[in-house]
Amino acid sequence: MALTVNGDPHPHREGLTVEDLLREKTYTFPLRVILVNQRVVKREQVPTTVLRDGDVVEVIHLIGGG
Amino acid sequence: MPGDDRYSRQVLYAPIGAAGQARLRAARVLLAGCGGLGAEAAGLLARAGVGRLRIVDRDVVDLTNLQRQALFDESDARGCIPKAVAAARHLAAINSEVAVEPVVADLHAGNVAELLRDVDLVVDGFDNFEGRYLLNDACVRDGVPWVYGACVSDYGVSTLVVPGRTPCLRCIQPERPAPGASPTCDTVGILGPAAHLVASLEVAQALRWLVTGEVSVPHVMVTAELWDLRFQRVELRAPEAGCPCCGERRFEFLERGPVPAEALCGLDAVLVRPSSDATPDFAAIAARLRRAHAEGGAGEVLANEFVLRLRLPPHELTLFADGRAIVKGTDDPALARSLVARWFGA
Numbered sequence: 188m189a190l191t192v193n194g195d196p197h198p199h200r201e202g203l204t205v206e207d208l209l210r211e212k213t214y215t216f217p218l219r220v221i222l223v224n225q226r227v228v229k230r231e232q233v234p235t236t237v238l239r240d241g242d243v244v245e246v247i248h249l250i251g252g253g
Numbered sequence: 254m255p256g257d258d259r260y261s262r263q264v265l266y267a268p269i270g271a272a273g274q275a276r277l278r279a280a281r282v283l284l285a286g287c288g289g290l291g292a293e294a295a296g297l298l299a300r301a302g303v304g305r306l307r308i309v310d311r312d313v314v315d316l317t318n319l320q321r322q323a324l325f326d327e328s329d330a331r332g333c334i335p336k337a338v339a340a341a342r343h344l345a346a347i348n349s350e351v352a353v354e355p356v357v358a359d360l361h362a363g364n365v366a367e368l369l370r371d372v373d374l375v376v377d378g379f380d381n382f383e384g385r386y387l388l389n390d391a392c393v394r395d396g397v398p399w400v401y402g403a404c405v406s407d408y409g410v411s412t413l414v415v416p417g418r419t420p421c422l423r424c425i426q427p428e429r430p431a432p433g434a435s436p437t438c439d440t441v442g443i444l445g446p447a448a449h450l451v452a453s454l455e456v457a458q459a460l461r462w463l464v465t466g467e468v469s470v471p472h473v474m475v476t477a478e479l480w481d482l483r484f485q486r487v488e489l490r491a492p493e494a495g496c497p498c499c500g501e502r503r504f505e506f507l508e509r510g511p512v513p514a515e516a517l518c519g520l521d522a523v524l525v526r527p528s529s530d531a532t533p534d535f536a537a538i539a540a541r542l543r544r545a546h547a548e549g550g551a552g553e554v555l556a557n558e559f560v561l562r563l564r565l566p567p568h569e570l571t572l573f574a575d576g577r578a579i580v581k582g583t584d585d586p587a588l589a590r591s592l593v594a595r596w597f598g599a
Binding site for chain 1: 286288289290291377378379380381382385402403404405406408410420424425426427428430434435436437438443448451474476485487488489490493518
């Protein structure tokens with residue numbers, strides 16, 4: 188089993204946190220909004236939110252340009 | 254010109270139909286900002302026959318806008334025409350049935366309620382977070398739906414915010430990002446197609462809301478990375494219960510008074526707000542500056558009915574009829590205020 192991150196499979200391991208996942212991925216922009224199973228993960232909860240097998244993670248870049 | 258012909262292809266689209274077209278004609282939309290997103294959205298909304306458009310923008314058309322802002326042309330940039338005014342002129346030629354109300358101003362806590370009055374929906378055309386967090390507060394407070402849209406580089410993102418029904422901006426990101434926390438079009442650039450795509454996403458959501466009053470199920474945020482053609486459709490659930498804005502109804506961005514001068518992030522420019530309500534006397538100031546220029550004591554002056562521009566390399570000062578000034582060539586608010594006081598002061 189695995190996580191789904193922005194629509195693509197990503198390996199899961201016991202105890203993996205959102206912060207661990209963000210370290211494993213490389214993203215272009217610094218400001219990110221993370222949703223796990225459609226719920227927004229608050230910034231202060233990023234280090235302690237543990238991901239479970241099968242979780243659906245979406246990472247959105249929040250940008251201010253226009 | 255019979256209106257039936259003009260909109261026939263859109264009326265043929267079954268979800269709109271004749272009844273939907275009548276709703277569009279009766280609608281009023283505020284475009285908050287009229288640059289890469291707002292100008293494109295304004296063109297699409299006018300062509301679609303949205304009856305009334307109020308356009309607020311604080312800047313003038315610049316040559317660097319023309320790469321993506323298809324509503325404007327070189328004569329607007331040469332003439333130093335405010336974007337809201339230039340947009341209104343071009344939109345009148347595109348669809349004379351639409352009533353366009355240009356407002357050359359900075360949207361702030363003191364005027365946002367008036368700008369939102371009688372508006373059915375707001376389309377976000379801002380280029381900064383300051384405006385969006387203020388707009389989000391005002392729209393949630395007053396119960397006005399707004400479409401968030403932003404773009405930078407090849408990336409774009411958009412979602413519809415319907416207060417009480419969908420997550421608001423602060424449900425998604427509770428704290429307003431600090432100036433400089435994220436890249437801007439002036440620091441990492443912008444692809445024209447990214448701006449046009451986001452404007453199209455915003456207008457599609459706007460038309461759907463105006464015609465049906467329904468939120469798509471599931472409610473989504475759409476993102477796009479255009480260079481690699483990657484699209485993402487992120488489902489959002491209900492508003493966050495603990496949201497400071499739509500949950501607890503604290504509107505802190507509406508409570509902050511405007512600062513006298515603020516750096517416009519990434520633009521190498523500073524906005525200097527007027528210290529009084531007095532309207533500047535363009536003719537008198539221009540005459541004084543032209544005399545100083547002839548004597549070698551001031552730079553070149555350009556004045557029209559909307560703005561007065563003074564070139565003082567490396568700075569460029571633009572004074573607006575509402576007393577605001579934009580100083581380009583610096584990000585230092587203190588320096589900008591002193592330049593404005595020196596050259597435009599009484």
